[in-house]
Amino acid sequence: MKSFKFLAMSIMISSLLAFTAACGNGGGGAEGGQTEENGGSEEAAALEGEVAIDGSSTVQPIGEAISEEFNMEYADVKAPIGVSGTGGGFERFTAGETDISQASRPIKDEEKAKAEEAGIEYTEFEVAKDGLSVVVNKENDFVDKLSVEDLKKLWIDDGKTKKWSDINPEWPDEEIAFFSPGTDSGTYDYFNEVILEDEQIVKAATLSEDDNVLVKGVTSNPNGIAYFGYAYYLENKDNLKVVPIVNEEGKAVEPTNETVESGDYNPLSRPLYIYVNNASLKDKEQVYEYVNFYLENAGEMAEAVGYVSLPQEDYDEQLKELEGLK
Template sequence: MKSKKYFVLLVVALMSAILVACGGGNDDSGANADANDTDSENQNESAEVEGNENAELEGSVVIDGSGTVYPLMAILAEEYMINEQEGVSVEVSRAGTGAGFQRFLAENGTDFNNASREIKEEEQQLADELGMEVKELKVALDGLTFVINPENDWATELTQEDVVQMFLADGGIEKWSDINPDFPDTEVNRYGPNENHGTYEFFFDEVLEKQDLVDSVNLQQDYSTLVNLIAEDPNGIAFFGFGYYVNNQDKLQAVSIDFGEGAVAPSLDTIGEEADYAPFTRPVFTYLNVDNAKSKPEVLDFAKYVMNHINDFAGETGFAPIPDEEVQGFIDYLEGL
């Protein structure tokens, strides 16, 4: 009887030990499960972060302004939408620098304004009044180009003084023969972009030094109209950005300008701040609404794309590139937003 009692107690003790061992195993499994759950959550969070960084963007980017800068920004927009972000719509218009600033410096205005001149003091003041942070991004160098009809074989080379006097109200030039008696005794027909364009303002401010233009000058809003007018007028001469000449060489010829050391033809090699065509060289810009760049990822992403690829496309659209160190400075700024 006593031995049977001891046997029962021994069985109970063994069972208790087994249960404790099993219980301990369950506790370890629970801890491991918790750890595995935590690791899984961390991995999921990492995957989500990585996915957000590489996610396709959606939305729209709205750009207006300079007709001169338009071809460059248009090709960048097209490349961006095709090769970078198919879900982002980039709209590029060309109202002209001044008219573009009016759209840009407004409540719910455009994201960028292309400009063939620097922002004016009164425009910057308006931005300040609106509480808008604006960043100037220099994108290329352009050469103010004078163009004539292909049939014009007498005015292929002119001096800087010739083209200035030709467009001045008191320049004393009515006929081509007033410039050179060997030229035809026919009236000079002058054309150019109107006051909405930064090219007009650059010409008026820097080339004519704010002297009045001749009354007979035909000023147009659309650059394609200017191209067609010269293409149809053997006695015409017009001014605009080098890119519009490059894209219409079958209809126009460029005038080589003598700045005092021999005639220089505008080209990607001669256009530059220290190059031979320097007196008629100017920087062109796009202005960024920094507040929009901070609140709309697609705007900032497009700005970065522009500055990372600007020199790749400048030459294709008739612009000389800006120095790489200047480009990198803008990229660093954008990366810091």
């Protein structure tokens, strides 16, 4: 997601600088100057240390937006965002190496067991929603919708070369080019759970942890197909065609903010999470303040980088839960 990440960050930083300049010009008094000079408060100036974060590349843009803004207020706290993938992030988290793990799927039973063995207690917070987007080449004028069964026929390996005509006899007798997130990705895990159901993904698929590779693959091949997070589709929508998915009610639905939030875009809508080490919340003030800041701003940041925010009351309830963990 590199190109999207940098674009989102550039836009956000420019907005923040403009906002800071406006505040400085409008304040004019000693109080306004003091706020700018001291970074907001004595408490902010006193807070320092690091917050160790790793995990999902899907959640990465939200985390990086949060860290950028958090650093504006708490200049001496470092909160870099690692991108080991959801599985890699949980591996580090359950080993006690990180304070926060960003995830595009819930923690698995085996990961819970590792955390328990290591004596790590944690809390799950939902921060946004995403809709896995299935995309084809812009020139593809025959795929107007796909059902879950169609997706299974497409993506589950059967030992044969896959052609569009295998899915629908009226479609071209052309070999399909598949592009998928890598197996360490939470996006792959979710697709595996909902579509593959632990069956072998088509062996001809190109797997990559870099969403740019998937986009380039589809845009350069008229018979390409891929899937990835909604935010990345939005960033590249001028060069891709998104495919409506037939939901549980039998209606073909495109991923949009409205259909993802309402649940109409099923079964490919999913929640996005952060998992927080409870001991870090209690022992490291910077971690508590970071998570508090995250939940206070997650909705706005999620929308800014292309995901779907939760209802405000959901964030409010989680903030109360967080306060009880301190």
